[in-house]
Amino acid sequence: MTRPTRAQRPAKTPETSGRRRDWLGWLYIAPLVLVLVPFFLAPLLAVVAASVFESDGFGGMTPALDLSNYWQVLTSDLTFNLYWSTAKFTFLTWLFSLIIGFFVAYFLVFHVRNPLLGLGLFLLCTVPFWTSNIIRMISWIPLLGKQGLINEALLKIGLIHEPLEFLLFSSFAVVVAYVHQLTIFMIVPIFNAMGRIDKRVVEAAIDAGASRFDIMRLIIVPLSKSGIALGSIFVVSIVMGDFFVVKVMSGGGSASVVGAFYEDVGVLQYPKAAASAVILTAVLMAAVGLILRTVDIRREITR
Amino acid sequence: MSTTDKTPPQRAVAKTKAGLDRRTLLKGAAAVAGAAAGSDAIRGFPTVWAQEIKDIELRHVGVSYSVVQAIGDQAAKDLGFKVTMQNLDTSAAINRFITQPNTVDIADVEGWQAKLAIKRGVLQGIERKRIKEFDNFLPIFTKGELNGHKIPRQGISPYEALYIAKKDATELHDGVADWLTNIPQVYNADSIGYRPDLVGHEVTEWKELIDPKFKGKAAILDVPAIGIMDAALCLESAGLIKYGNKGNMTKAEIDFTINKLIELKKSGHFRATWTTFDQSVNLMAAGEVVIQSMWSPAVAAVRVKQIPCVYAPVNIKNGKEGYRGWCNGMGLMKHLTGKKLEAAYEYLNWYLSGWQGAFVSRYGYYSPVPSTAKKFMSAAEWEYWYEGKPSPEVVKDPYGVPMEPVGTKRDGGSFIDRVTNISCWNTLMDEAAYMNQRWNDFKVA
């Protein structure tokens, strides 16, 4: 309405219209804030409040400033073990999804010449995700189980004589399921970052006699850094915040941070679960902060 | 709304008539219950009453083995109002009842959940007088006994969680009272399932589950509150410990139990722990395990695949063993008033009138009012499911799919044999927070 007419004055440089830009910035950001305040900030404040309330052990809470929940969570060996176990899964998932995701994206960007074919192959990778994750989780059993497709096939061709038990209900299975589920979260941002690389730069480097390895090290990886950082943020925050895959794929043999307070919530131990949730949020904010420190994602668009 | 607009005169008539009907009905509370109980009675009502109630919707929320779509559909058909069945897992359900009581009308609760919900003041007491079949309930639920046999009260027995002194009481009442926390509707006794072909002998004791000979081929249930009770039954059966109350352990007892579980896990005893019904079926059917704590319909589901599987009769002997019992009942949320509350009472009474009882029986569960369920079952079905006799015809599941051949006998015998051998009930311990924490120790070990 008023925006276009004002903007029509082309002479106006950004510097001279600071206040209007502030206002415009807020207009653009308002929808995001309108979602985050009621659906993240408000419940988060409720959770923080609950974490210092006193509990009667059965879902009842009385307002107080009781830090014993934090103390309990922070001093127990269990917390340490849970974080250690979850961090292990997170690291392995991150590593494998990064390697696979990076090369898949690289293949799609630099080796598939027909952009339409590239898009088709990319969509091919997304189709399995339109079947609900829980259904896909169930279907790992007929694939990896003792009498599953893989074991049956290996037995039939005589590679093994006993079914491989480690395929299912193990840490291996957990990592496989996570990588399977999350590599796409690496592919998309890396794909985007690589798409931005000017192919002429690569050609010039080749003409200048750069090796394949040098091109990778000096051009592709640095220019894909923002994509890698984004993918890492996604993978790390999803794995750390998940309990479902660990619960099902480890056959209950492992626990996770969120799984532990899922159990607490199930018997209405709200203050303790809230304290754990606040701690986990802080830990993850720190982790994401570290990633963002290495790659300033926002600078990429403000350049 | 649109239909009433089309025919204004009729509507006016309908209104007065309905009002009258309702008033007459309200006069004797018992009369409403009585009229509502039999579905035929409801169908016999003048259509005006149907007009009044067809806008009512009851939201019945609970776990999927208790809150069944097909039952809700039948209730809606018989009663004339809308019934929405929503399934959640146990944990999500109790959280919903406590934190968003207004989004639920009928809360499907176990005894321990009823206790919590009453304490939090989200349920209203159910008037005993208005439950038509109340006197036909098995006394297990109403008096805590059966044929003179006192039903053990380890854990939270349905009887213990049944009564409150006043409509809005927040504490349970010990002993019979006029107000109820919930109406029991389905229950069973859980035990061990095993593969007779791979185990090689009959199993009647819980200790078999932790016997080293099944190393790497055993599984246990991964829901802390009941998983620990299964574990306790095993340890007690093996003579390693004698619990004061398996359903309400002391910290020391919890520590002992979990430490033992950790020891077993470290020695590679458990192939897996299971959380979902299907996991337990698949573990057994795919040969991953040969013995595990299991639910009755899961055993049946394995057998449907033509794989032998037995539901172990772990009858009480020498003060050990016994089944772990559970019972789901329906509680009325506090916000229900007026017409909706009337409808809710009708719904409760419909549940006890037999159709639902027969339906859940064909799953392998039991109705707390077997006398009405019997009316909706064939003689052959009754003999098989309740009396433990060889089935004179092919056994079919609630949807008519064949399950067992002619002559099959139900594991565990008659339902009297089963229920009188329940030694503990699903529960929430006073030390639940500590127990959860230790259970997670077991998981990460």
Added chain:
Amino acid sequence: MPRKTRSRTSRAVAPSKGGRPWTFYVLATLFALYVAALYGPMLCIYILSFQDVRGGLVFPVKGFSLHWFVELVTQARTGDVKGAFDRSIRLAAVVTVLTVVVSFLAGLAFRRRFPGDRIVFTLMIGSLVAPGLVLGIGVGLLFNAAGLETNWYTSALGAQLSWTLPFGVLVMFAVMSRFEKVWEEAARDLGATRWQTIRLVMIPVLAPGLVAVGLFGFTLSYDEFARTLQTAGALNTLPLEIWSMTLNITSPSLYALGTVTTIVSFVIIVASLGTIAWMQKRRARRQSGS
């Protein structure tokens, strides 16, 4: 890892020049393996969905029929899969649209500094990492306190957006970094209004990226469990329905749903790719030569 093979580097990474470098074959194999692994469990789903009434969720296959596809539509037996699926699809569609629009606007805002931008950014990261299960209970409590009823199209929508938007905005950062400010300035110099610049220059250039954001939004919403669990109100979304069904007998109709979803997805993809190819060809012909 590619090794130093100087003799061949001249044909190396660069596209559109000469024959395929050896890395092509290595990476093509990797890609094929990835896709194979991706479809591994799906294959089990497809095969097992065509069993007859005796079928279960694991091998061996029992018979062959379309029984579980029929069951999927008639639904009485295994919970409300059809209704839950409808709701999930509709919810995911709304979430997708809102995610794309709101993320795009937020991306525009974040291109410049504005007062409080760091706070909003931190808030957004917090929303990304905070455990959804506990937040969901918080949202439910707040709705209850405000006298509102939770619903899949109100509270669950909001709760899901608080999770998909951080993803969307972050991906939008990557997408928008591909956009050169020069183009925008050129458009302005030619007298385009701000809105025209966005509509006629930015959106067409960024379209593939916007599609990626939309795909993110859709997938995240369709699979969301933790945040939806306590905010969906009286009717379940698909993940909630399936999860609660797993406490009881689950049937291969779940697999049938997977098979149907896949078939529909492929039809849509092939159709849209075909349309794009056809349009490109037509445009090329019209521009004759290019």
